[in-house]
Amino acid sequence: ARVVVLVSGSGTNLQALIDASTKPDYGVEIVAVGADRGDILALERAEKHGIETFVLETKSYADRAAWDVALAEAVAAHAPDLVVLAGFLKLTGPAFLARFGGRTLNTHPALSPAFPGMHGPRDALAYGVKVTGATLFVVDEGVDTGPIVAQVAVPVLDDDDEEKLHQRIKTSERAMLVEWVGTLARSDFHIDDRAVRLGGAPT
Numbered sequence: 001a002r003v004v005v006l007v008s009g010s011g012t013n014l015q016a017l018i019d020a021s022t023k024p025d026y027g028v029e030i031v032a033v034g035a036d037r038g039d040i041l042a043l044e045r046a047e048k049h050g051i052e053t054f055v056l057e058t059k060s061y062a063d064r065a066a067w068d069v070a071l072a073e074a075v076a077a078h079a080p081d082l083v084v085l086a087g088f089l090k091l092t093g094p095a096f097l098a099r100f101g102g103r104t105l106n107t108h109p110a111l112s113p114a115f116p117g118m119h120g121p122r123d124a125l126a127y128g129v130k131v132t133g134a135t136l137f138v139v140d141e142g143v144d145t146g147p148i149v150a151q152v153a154v155p156v157l158d159d160d161d162e163e164k165l166h167q168r169i170k171t172s173e174r175a176m177l178v179e180w181v182g183t184l185a186r187s188d189f190h191i192d193d194r195a196v197r198l199g200g201a202p203t
């Protein structure tokens, strides 16, 4: 399957996907990596592996809607079967979802529906939960609300701070992402109400 990955940061999730995709039986070819900002480690990781990159900064567009249209076009130019948001810090909009809804995955560092938004690990610590984790889901118009593909639980330890907890979550998050992107890329999938089911949609 052809996969476009969108990133905003350090790109450890991207790196895990790149490493997995070097094995032919993984079934994933990362055809491009896109970002909403330049000068990030994630783009360097892609370039190092000879993967094409593109950057679309919101400030270069008249408004968010124009940026969203441009993002949809930039991704479509690579004709992906699947889009993976791997630490992409922007919400995709209606133009993007019209084209890639139902086949865009995102990962969130908390157990949805708990602690949506930008600060999953911090919010979990502040609440005092003893277990948190990561959620892989199919992107919809909400913030971390889409149909859930997989979740992994991660313990919160007594001496955790936000950074320690986030790093522990990210270790499990990467393994989950690699496993499920491969599974979904190899077998096709469809959404039945909120359930993500392997195989093509029944007719």
Ligand code: GRF
Pocket (backbone or CB within 6 Å): 008, 009, 010, 011, 012, 013, 014, 042, 086, 087, 088, 107, 108, 109, 170, 173
């Ligand atoms: C991940 O924890 C992801 O869930 C969150 O941002 C982090 C991205 O890390 N949205 P990286 O850029 O893949 O290292």
